[in-house]
Amino acid sequence: MFKEFHYQVRGHGHLRDGTPVQDRTKYVSRDGVQALCLADGAGSASHSEFGAQAVVDEGCRLLVERFHEFAASPDGGQVKVDLLSRLLDKLQRVAERHGCEVVDLAATFACVATSGDRFLGAHVGDGVVGYLKDGNLAVISAPDNSEFANQTTFVTSSGALKSMRLFRGSLAGVAGFVLMSDGTAESLFSPRTGELAAACSKLITAVGTAPAQQGKNSEYRKRLRKLVDIRIRNATKDDCSIGILGRLETS
């Protein structure tokens, strides 16, 4: 079993502009499946905070329900279709409830789920997914930024299916995973080298070695939140979110 930490904080730019925090994270553990999702609502979309919440809710639900089917499927293309369709169906319902269009709920999406000795995940848009395997940090899915810094693909984009990166593998040697939005990536990912910052290894280890019984305001969670609230947040104007799975045993 992995331990988890997930958190989002409103960026300085959003604070200045009066826009709400549009990043969302969610973790669900059920029926032997652990699922962690992260989404970053589009700045141009009027209700993107609702969109981001909807896709992390539905993403976790879907991964818990169909992890074993997805992990065993030989047809990755169909898994992408199933995943995206489910997220878009959810967004359609949310749009109807809020009286807006689906595009008003635009958000990126990243997820990872584990069960037994397998993991799988998916990623649409910017932000980064990485893991710590055999003591080495590696990027599983890098940002999809098109050419320009303020362009990316959202779950609601016409190119979302084509842009989606799907990944799965064995958990042997894997100490943990990290998901981050683009705001957090400004401190934890180098576009120049394509590598994660060394801090990611420390964060995964910190989560993995946390005491087994932890409340929502345990000391270690406070320390992790403080890191995001101050160090990571101060390096960007954007919202910052992060999701971490960590464990001690790696085999």
Add this chain to the structure above:
Amino acid sequence: MATLNIGADDLVDNPTPRVPVSLCLDTSTSMSGSPIEELIRGVNLFYDAIDEDDDAHDSAEINLVEFNSSAGLIHDFASIERLQRISSLTANGSTAMGAGVNLALDTLESRKATYSGSGVLYYQPWLVLMTDGGPTDNIDLAVKRVVEMVEAKKLTVFPIGIGSGADMKTLARFSPNRPPLRLDGLKFKEFFEWLSKSVSRVSRSTPGDTVKLDLEGLAGWAEL
């Protein structure tokens, strides 16, 4: 739990994404006198405004291209910290607008390649074309390049006519998405103030943001 001891070396200090802005200026004979003096004041005011804006200060990189009988680079792309204010520009010769725009586009492409090579993210480049007359060289290639880039959403272009003699029909060829602007008199100051605010908006934008340029803010000193 292991001690959460994260130092500066554990984090990445990524450079701020850049907004490359090429100012492509007519310095032909017709610009001599008040127009060129007001233009210099306007460009320097633009630099000052960028310098004073927290966001644009770190993002904007500006170069200056002039065109008269030929095209030339007055200074290459530089951040505002490194830019010297302009003391003088000499107005003489004809209006090689096609050569000027082609040079500006070449410098923007080169700058983007530099950013990409060094892992620096960047926003859509901007080209500001300012002239008080009509071209004396062939502009077909320059128009084709600009239009293709604008339509591919790879360039934002602002063609600006200075005074009543500006050939607005020619300038319109460079601007497929919006009509060119004609400055009311020599109100460079107002234009460059607006331009610096617009650069600041872009440099604050995040993925998914649609940067709406406040074109209504131009009312009163420019004809849309």
